[in-house]
Amino acid sequence: MARKPMMAGNWKMNNTIAEAVVLTQEISNQYDKETWGEDVDIVICPPYVDLKPAKTVLDFDRTKIAVGAQNVYWEPSGAFTGEISVPMLKEIGCAYCIVGHSERRELFGETNEDVNRKVKALVEAGLYAIVCVGESLAVRDEGTTEEFVCAQVRAAFAGVDAADAQRCVVAYEPIWAIGTGRTATPEQAEAVCAAIRATLADLYGAEVAEGMRVLYGGSMNPGNVEGLLAQPNIDGGLIGGASLKCESFVQLIEACL
Numbered sequence: 001m002a003r004k005p006m007m008a009g010n011w012k013m014n015n016t017i018a019e020a021v022v023l024t025q026e027i028s029n030q031y032d033k034e035t036w037g038e039d040v041d042i043v044i045c046p047p048y049v050d051l052k053p054a055k056t057v058l059d060f061d062r063t064k065i066a067v068g069a070q071n072v073y074w075e076p077s078g079a080f081t082g083e084i085s086v087p088m089l090k091e092i093g094c095a096y097c098i099v100g101h102s103e104r105r106e107l108f109g110e111t112n113e114d115v116n117r118k119v120k121a122l123v124e125a126g127l128y129a130i131v132c133v134g135e136s137l138a139v140r141d142e143g144t145t146e147e148f149v150c151a152q153v154r155a156a157f158a159g160v161d162a163a164d165a166q167r168c169v170v171a172y173e174p175i176w177a178i179g180t181g182r183t184a185t186p187e188q189a190e191a192v193c194a195a196i197r198a199t200l201a202d203l204y205g206a207e208v209a210e211g212m213r214v215l216y217g218g219s220m221n222p223g224n225v226e227g228l229l230a231q232p233n234i235d236g237g238l239i240g241g242a243s244l245k246c247e248s249f250v251q252l253i254e255a256c257l
């Protein structure tokens, strides 16, 4: 089955509202309805405060570029100081949310159980989850990358049925490649993405797994995107640094076409 490619920009903690509006407008100005609208799914994931302004720009321009959050809390409301809920994201018109990014896991102590709760809360509300998995350099050096990453996938999808799983995208992001300029080779990335798809097939059957997208993330840029996208199990990218400049993000989108 041919999967539609996806380019998702993870802005991390970058861009004030004013800066976000400028960058979103720059990207929107490049929007090509014939190709971008049909042949690739494009998502930008700015900080929470930028979501509404970015969405307003994209809606005004009638683009099909979606906005996504970078994190969410699983309870719908209540005494959870500092957290943002799924209904809040939904009201903004956020279609996607990144879950379990390695920075959340490593810097903010997010566990596999937390990731699973967030995935469930998102898909039950009809949003799409971009579920991040990936190994540290220590795990890679030990030679247990595929076991480690596939265990993260199983944990993230525990108790999620096939219909809801199809609302998810998995992003394979080796931690040693994030923001380091050190990309996984296409062969390294493909081996893990294929193992992720095999795990999804084990959970949901081959047909569902064939329809789900697996992205690569970690220093993906216009110089290395083609080799990565040429791999049969890599369906797009989750982009940090290169999504912060219109020119490089647009080049990555065009590489999908």
Ligand code: PGA
Pocket: 010, 173, 177, 178, 179, 180, 181, 217, 218, 219, 220, 238, 239, 240, 241, 242
């Ligand atoms: P990077 O970040 O492209 O800057 O390596 C990717 C990510 O963390 O999602």
